[in-house]
Each structure stands twice: as C-alpha cells, then as structure tokens.
Amino acid sequence: MGRVGIAIATGAVLIGVLGGCGQGTATAPGSSSTGPSAAPGKAPELTVHTISVKVRGGKASGDIGKVTVPLGSPVIISVSSDVADEIHVHGYERTVKVPAASTASIAFTANKPGTFDVELDNPKVALLQLQVA
Numbered sequence: 001m002g003r004v005g006i007a008i009a010t011g012a013v014l015i016g017v018l019g020g021c022g023q024g025t026a027t028a029p030g031s032s033s034t035g036p037s038a039a040p041g042k043a044p045e046l047t048v049h050t051i052s053v054k055v056r057g058g059k060a061s062g063d064i065g066k067v068t069v070p071l072g073s074p075v076i077i078s079v080s081s082d083v084a085d086e087i088h089v090h091g092y093e094r095t096v097k098v099p100a101a102s103t104a105s106i107a108f109t110a111n112k113p114g115t116f117d118v119e120l121d122n123p124k125v126a127l128l129q130l131q132v133a
C-alpha cells in the first residue's frame with residue numbers, strides 16, 4: 001500500500017510544476033479564440049485594444065511598460081518572438097505558446113479590474129503591465 005501513496009504524491013508534484021510561475025493554474029491552450037467575436041445586432045461600441053510586442057534576444061519592444069485598457073473591452077495581445085516561448089497573462093491566467101520566429105496572440109475580454117503582468121515564461125521576460133480600469 002506504500003506504493004499507491006507514492007504514485008499519488010508524484011502526480012501531485014507534476015501538476016504543481018506544470019502551473020509554471022506565480023499563480024499555478026494548469027494551462028488551457030485550447031481556449032484562445034481567433035479574432036474578436038462579431039456580435040451582430042446591438043454592438044455596444046467595443047473597441048478592440050490590440051497590444052503588440054516584439055521580443056528579440058530576450059528584450060521586449062513595442063507596447064511595453066504600462067498599458068491601460070477600459071474595463072470590459074476586448075483585448076488582443078500579440079507577441080512576436082525569435083525563440084519558442086509561452087505568453088502568460090497573469091490574473092486572467094491566459095497562456096499561449098508562440099513558436100520560434102513567429103507571432104501568437106491571446107484574445108480576451110478585460111473584465112477584471114487591476115494591474116496584471118504579461119510575460120514570457122521560458123525564460124522569463126517581462127513584456128508589459130496591463131492595467132484594466
């Protein structure tokens with residue numbers, strides 16, 4: 001019966017490691033929607049805020065620093081990277097993998113007020129702070 005206990009403990013450790021940095025929530029890559037969802041009929045003036053960051057040699061440029069978007073607005077964070085990495089929007093816990101020498105984007109609605117770090121996780125590169133107010 002000692003065996004079973006060890007197997008369960010190992011599984012728990014693996015799940016913990018998968019969470020990556022900070023608030024360790026397991027990643028759900030399938031949820032990144034492509035493009036803003038067009039709402040036919042009554043569209044209450046939703047301006048899509050597109051944030052573009054470029055990372056080369058571990059350095060971020062573009063829309064870096066503090067970026068403010070209105071609460072409730074749709075946001076697309078687009079990151080171009082020279083190496084394979086994973087984009088992580090803290091607080092909203094959105095992650096998406098970006099392949100080497102390409103661009104990936106995360107689309108979501110900024111429906112949670114606060115300031116959230118957006119970064120690449122491997123290796124850790126701070127991109128910007130998303131301020132939702």
Ligand SMILES: [Cu+2]
Nearest residue numbers: 021088119121
């Ligand atoms: Cu992170």
